[in-house]
Amino acid sequence: MKRKILAVVLAACMCAGTGMLLSSCGSHTFKTDWEKDATHHWHACEDAGCGEVSEKAEHTFDEGQITTEATDTAQGVKTYTCTVCKQTKTEAVTFNGLSLSQYGAATETAAFQNVTVTQEGTETVDGETVSTFLITKLDGGKYSQAGTAAGQVTEAEEEDAESTGAVRTALLFFTAIKHSQLTYNADTKIYTAAADCQIAVTDNDGVTRTYKDFKLTFTGSQVSTVEAAYTVDNGAGSTGTGTLKLTFAAYGTTAVAQLLYSSTYAEVVDFSNFGNVTLTEKIGDGSAVTVMIDSGNVSGGGYPNDPDVVISSFSFLTEISSAKYTYDAASDTYVASGVCYEKDGVRIENVRIGLASDDSDTMRLVSLEYDVVSGSVTQHRAYTFTAYGSTVVEEPNSDGDGDQGNNGDNGDNDDNDDNDDNSGIDD
């Protein structure tokens, strides 16, 4: 009998050990609402004067949310919430983004030195969706299309690359989006542009893309990504939407080889495109000679013998495939190594060309070097092409009427076409 009473008392004591069991035992009735202090939450007993509590535990705060964004002039607030009782606590958020001056420096044209820009996105116009993926090199204010390696871009992609100007708008973004229009999230480190921040860009085909909803990220003091949504209006009733993401990477390096597109190459070595160009020729260790080329016509400028030799001797360039060139970042030139062209025992070797874009983004030949090899004789030739479109060179060598002289030169030019490369060694 005594033993049985003891067992009942023991059971009651076990009940008293935990609130839950006690509750079910009927000894206490706990409120369903949580009571809490700065560190704990619990259920209190409803019974008057009873201090018993149930499920008392420390708060389990979530990962927190920025409830007030920090700015470069004021701290923000991050609020953590207990996942059980909804108790909150806050902490100050220090601005770790870019100050106004830092933002200005990071987005200045000069800040983008040898940057590889990867453009990704999709665009849907009249129900048709296309994806874009382009790699561009941005260097100061200059940009050029590039592939992951020479020859990896198909013709269709090449056309797309040359007609799509989205990456070119990158610099426009930075000019247009002001630091004051951005909201910075200290957690995600993303700058979000105000809704009214829009930039319209019309490409050569008359298609206008209006970019908005910008999101910018920075790594240290350098632009890392730019994301935007945009609307498309082709001006002829077709409209659509698109997304754009630009990733800026490999600052100061040349991780990506610049592609020499076949169409670009064909254009830059077509001398009929050369309008009023000043050409300086230097053969071997000889002194430099300057002539002027204008749409295939050559005028003297001091060239000693036959000015047409200058232009006609370049005709081998069109015989070299653009795929033979690789980009040499150190010298910013395209190099075709080894024998590039051979005719009548004369070889053109180690061709090296430098390109630059003009105001209308047309690529132009600015430098050309090669070796002319005949037997055991190797002659190095170097040319620079400057002052496109200007007329800085007179025609001192023309005999009498300058136009006549030019016409005569043209005649010579045709004659020289047959021995373009011979003229190379004759010099």
Ligand SMILES: [Zn+2]
């Ligand atoms: Zn109680």
Ligand SMILES: [Zn+2]
């Ligand atoms: Zn809690």
